[in-house]
Amino acid sequence: MAYSEKVIDHYTNPRNVGTLNKDNKNVGTGLVGAPECGDVMRLQIEVDDNNMITDAKFKTFGCGSAIASSSLATEWLKGKSIDEALAIDNMDLVEELALPPVKIHCSVLAEDAIKSAINDYRVKNGMEALELPKSHH
Amino acid sequence: MELPIYLDNNATTPLDPRVLEAMLPYFTNKFGNAASRNHAFGWVAEEGVDYAREQVAKLIGCTEKEIIFTSGATEADNLAIKGVFEMYADKGNHIITATTEHKAVLDTCKHLEKQGAKVTYLQVKEDGLIDLAELEAAMTPETILVTIMYGNNEIGVVQPIKEISAIAHKHGALFFTDATQAVGKIPVDVNADGIDLMAFSAHKMYGPKGVGALYVRRKNPRVKVTSQMDGGGHERGMRSGTLNVPGIVGLGKACELCRLEMDEEAKRLSALRDKLETSLNTMEESYVNGNTQHRLPHVANISFKYVEGEGLMMAMKDLAVSSGSACTSASLEPSYVLKALGLSDDLAHSSIRFGLGRFTTEEEVDYAIENTRKAVNHLRDLSPLWEMFKEGIDLSKIEWAEH
Structure with missing residues (x-):
């Protein structure tokens, strides 16, 4: 199966690889997936007082599409408000990266990671966790 | 080359x-x-x-x-x-x-x-x-x-x-x-x-x-x-x-x-295979799969823990190899052969098979070693599991969200 140019670009030059201090109050961390399933994503956001995402980092264990999905997600997150970030849909990632059907689960995982990071931030800052729609996988 | x-x-x-x-x-x-x-x-x-x-x-x-x-x-x-x-x-x-x-x-x-x-x-x-x-x-x-x-x-x-x-x-x-x-x-x-x-x-x-x-x-x-x-x-x-x-x-x-060339060829290939395997096996957390005494001269199957096989193969873009990773198959199940050896799913996902042949040269094997090492290191830099392993976190104790 051939990868799209965008997947190859993100895979070869992944954006925002790294680690934020998960103990900081303004950092939200989402860790989703499982090693047994062949993909684990960790996505982190740093949020300022105006609920704007000022930084985003990721690390991913998985195939090229999983790495590209999380790399693209961090790019999209930076500069967005939390509410805007919640509106990111996995199908937007699928479209942008031209993922084939067999790789759609990679984008679902990235969406889960975003929501999970936001919830971590919310809980840390005294807000209640959002009810997340059950994973589609 | x-x-x-x-x-x-x-x-x-x-x-x-x-x-x-x-x-x-x-x-x-x-x-x-x-x-x-x-x-x-x-x-x-x-x-x-x-x-x-x-x-x-x-x-x-x-x-x-x-x-x-x-x-x-x-x-x-x-x-x-x-x-x-x-x-x-x-x-x-x-x-x-x-x-x-x-x-x-x-x-x-x-x-x-x-x-x-x-x-x-x-x-x-x-x-x-x-x-x-x-x-x-x-x-x-x-x-x-x-x-x-x-x-x-x-x-x-x-x-x-x-x-x-x-x-x-x-x-x-x-x-x-x-x-x-x-x-x-x-x-x-x-x-x-x-x-x-x-x-x-x-x-x-x-x-x-x-x-x-x-x-x-x-x-x-x-x-x-x-x-x-x-x-x-x-x-x-x-x-x-x-x-x-x-x-x-x-x-x-x-x-x-x-029939005419097998004896010499098997010697040459097992020497090259051993070189490849030994070099890659010195990497941290890499494991050779299968019996190493009773085996064909030209195959090495190695798991590089904390990286996923398909992602790894993408980084080894100058090498044509195969992986026991689920992502390479339509079924999304990792290799049943590796699982039959008792390998955990994550190690099966992390495996690469190198199959040498009559036209494989030593220069190619040397290149493969370098390319694979770089790819594994690159992927580990991206891997949250590798980071956790390095921090001493026991991954088996984490409650993963199975999906």
């Missing part, structure tokens, strides 16, 4: 130019049907087939009459197992095989289960070899066939064939082996090994795709299989269909080259 480098010789091998040269006339002026008995075109084609039959027989130590040409090893597997099941139905209905067999054997057995066969699937030990005591214990008076592969396609382990055939014979069963990965790579002698039926294929030994053979013993005992393809009664009635003359000529030539 040309890129990319082909290191997937267990999937298929390139055609040796000497084989191509032998085949070419049979596509053009020697185009006859080997079954045409009445004119020179047929005779010439038949001569080519007869010579190939000798070349094949010589490689595995049998007589020409014991070779049935097929379209490949999958067909030969089907013919052997289904053919024995039907032919010996009045003797029993029990077949013994192993969980690490090729799908062509496993799915054929599953097919027969629907038709009344009882099949025992032997587990393998951690090193990929079957337990002879378990085989012995599984034998019953109803057992008509034991089918165990010679060398494994994913990890390269070589089963104790002589011991297995002796157990089968002691209990009055026939022994069939899928030797697709072994024939032409290591010495295989059907008499010394006690083999009654054996499948193999040209394209794994530098011959063309679409041609293979089934060895069927004619003496001590005389073995028969019910044909699975009806028609003109070719191949002594066991496999009808106009013979693929150029393909068969190619298989013959490929067998001859393997």
